[in-house]
Amino acid sequence: MNVKxxxxxxxxxxxxxxxLDKKVLKVGIQEGDMSADGKNTMAYIGSIHEYGAEHIPQxxxxxxxxxxNSSQIANLSGQLGAKIIEGKQTPEQALNLIGLKxxxxxxxxxxxxxxxxLSPATVRAKGDNKPLIDTGRMRASIKHKLE
Numbered sequence: 001m002n003v004k005x006x007x008x009x010x011x012x013x014x015x016x017x018x019x020l021d022k023k024v025l026k027v028g029i030q031e032g033d034m035s036a037d038g039k040n041t042m043a044y045i046g047s048i049h050e051y052g053a054e055h056i057p058q059x060x061x062x063x064x065x066x067x068x069n070s071s072q073i074a075n076l077s078g079q080l081g082a083k084i085i086e087g088k089q090t091p092e093q094a095l096n097l098i099g100l101k102x103x104x105x106x107x108x109x110x111x112x113x114x115x116x117x118l119s120p121a122t123v124r125a126k127g128d129n130k131p132l133i134d135t136g137r138m139r140a141s142i143k144h145k146l147e
Contacts, residue, residue, distance in 0.1 A: 009087060016084050020091035024147045027102045028062055033141035042141040049132055059115040059131055065106045076101060092146060099144025110139045 033042040052058035066073070080094035089097075115131040123129045133139060 012087060013085055016087075016091050020084065020095075023091060023095055025095045025099050025144060026147065027099050027106065027142075027144045029138065029141045030143050030145050033137070036135050036137055042138050046138055046141075049138070057116040059113075061109045061113060061115075061132060062106055064113070065102075065109045068109075069102075069105050073098070073102060095146050096144070099146065103142050103144045106142045107139050110142070 029043045029046040031041070031043065034040070035042060035045055046062075048056055049059045050062055051060075076098060080089060080097060083089040084091055084094050110132045113132070118126070118129055118131055126134060128134075
């Protein structure tokens with residue numbers, strides 16, 4: 001008696017999971033973006049806002065977004081993981097969708113977040129009382145990167 005092993009998709013699932021295991025999704029301010037005056041990277045400016053500095057209060061927009069949306073991000077990851085297993089999406093497509101969604105959440109937080117108000121001196125110098133938004137450059141530099 002001969003036994004014939006017919007692969008009904010298991011090999012593709014294993015291949016996709018191995019591909020997924022090798023990928024890294026980075027969401028936030030990526031390397032290279034510079035401030036309008038060219039003196040600082042947007043990552044440096046973002047880190048000052050995210051963690052605070054002397055005379056500048058912490059205004060977390062990345063960590064707080066992840067904390068506030070962790071269940072939504074986990075649900076999306078689970079749904080897209082199922083699509084990978086079903087062969088309806090590649091690991092790269094799924095990770096790019098997650099990256100786009102999370103980057104959008106962070107950008108929304110920058111725009112609509114409830115942050116510590118700016119000092120009166122900063123409002124006078126800036127001409128606006130909106131924390132984290134001056135030129136819009138930092139918000140625009142929130143992107144995702146798949147490695």
